[in-house]
Amino acid sequence: MLRVIVEDVGWRIFLFLLGVVSSIFLVNMLLRKILGVERKAFFSDTRVNDVHKKWDRILNGLSAVIVFIISLVAINYGPAAFFYVLLVSVLLGIIQLLVRLGFEKKHAENPNDYLYTLLESVTGTIILITFGVSLFPDYLSVVFNI
Secondary structure, eight states: HHHHHHHHHHHHHHHHHHHHHHHHHHHHHHHHHHHHHOOOOOOOOOOOHHHHHHHHHHHHHHHHHHHHHHHHHHHHTTTGHHHHHHHHHHHHHHHHHHHHEEEEEEHOSTTTOOOOOOOOHHHHHHHHHHHHHHHHHHHHHHHHOO
């Protein structure tokens, strides 16, 4: 019985990773062709200018400190409080995305860079949620106590 469960979960994780990576790759390739945006190197610096770099470092540092503090506080309140850690992390991610979009819209060489970044983020999030919910429906009931 345990072997069947482990094998089932293993296949679901494999399908999740394969589906998410391939879907995001294909959608991003399509978005780059439609918007005429060049592909950036994988580990390249995606910041537009020095001011963007400064703001990005400030936001990354503040985000790390805030999530760390909230995680420490959430430990005292049990597993249900980790939903708030997730919520704060999502909000901080949205703030970082908005700052990046603003700098790309104002300072990027290609006027479609900010559109690509926005659509890439939205479609990537939708793909992750779709595959996650479809392959791991029981996880939602555990996390949200449904």
